[in-house]
Amino acid sequence: MAEYALKVAPECAGKRLDLLLIEFAESNELGLSRTFLQKLILDKKVYEASGCALKPNYKVKQGQEFKIVLEEKKDHIPQAEDIPLEIIHEDADLVVINKPAGLVVHPAAGNYAHTLVNALLYRFRELSDINKDRPGIVHRLDKETSGVLVVAKNNFSHLALARQFSEH
Numbered sequence: 001m002a003e004y005a006l007k008v009a010p011e012c013a014g015k016r017l018d019l020l021l022i023e024f025a026e027s028n029e030l031g032l033s034r035t036f037l038q039k040l041i042l043d044k045k046v047y048e049a050s051g052c053a054l055k056p057n058y059k060v061k062q063g064q065e066f067k068i069v070l071e072e073k074k075d076h077i078p079q080a081e082d083i084p085l086e087i088i089h090e091d092a093d094l095v096v097i098n099k100p101a102g103l104v105v106h107p108a109a110g111n112y113a114h115t116l117v118n119a120l121l122y123r124f125r126e127l128s129d130i131n132k133d134r135p136g137i138v139h140r141l142d143k144e145t146s147g148v149l150v151v152a153k154n155n156f157s158h159l160a161l162a163r164q165f166s167e168h
Contacts, residue, residue: 006065007066017046030070040070045068081113081122093153103116104116105140105149106137116149117137126154127153130158136152137151138152
């Protein structure tokens with residue numbers, strides 16, 4: 001567990017707490033998203049001495065001091081789950097899937113199950129393993145976005161697809 005202290009500078013007075021935390025996380029290279037920081041606030045992992053309940057849109061005051069508590073990141077191994085997939089195309093190297101809105105692409109904090117990766121692990125014996133946390137995933141779509149997603153079945157196709165995506 002890591003704990004950080006943050007004191008509100010005069011030029012930051014009146015800012016939303018979540019926006020202040022984003023700046024703090026960026027300046028300390030913590031690699032935390034706004035959504036994650038908002039969840040920390042709502043889970044009471046960000047607090048001040050008075051102990052009052054905070055919300056992400058709370059307007060901070062000059063001189064206020066906050067503590068931020070981060071749990072240690074636990075390694076998570078995605079598990080196979082029988083989730084239906086709409087396969088548009090499949091060959092030896094890749095799979096093209098129609099991802100429905102509401103389906104998270106890969107496991108992450110707060111969503112370790114019921115993701116596309118969990119479904120892929122159930123359905124396919126082999127997927128690229130360039131990123132062990134996201135087997136087969138070359139690109140992603142937001143949770144609420146539906147659309148076509150290309151999944152790599154091996155590392156060769158993963159690298160080729162990644163290059164093509166980067167070159168547009």
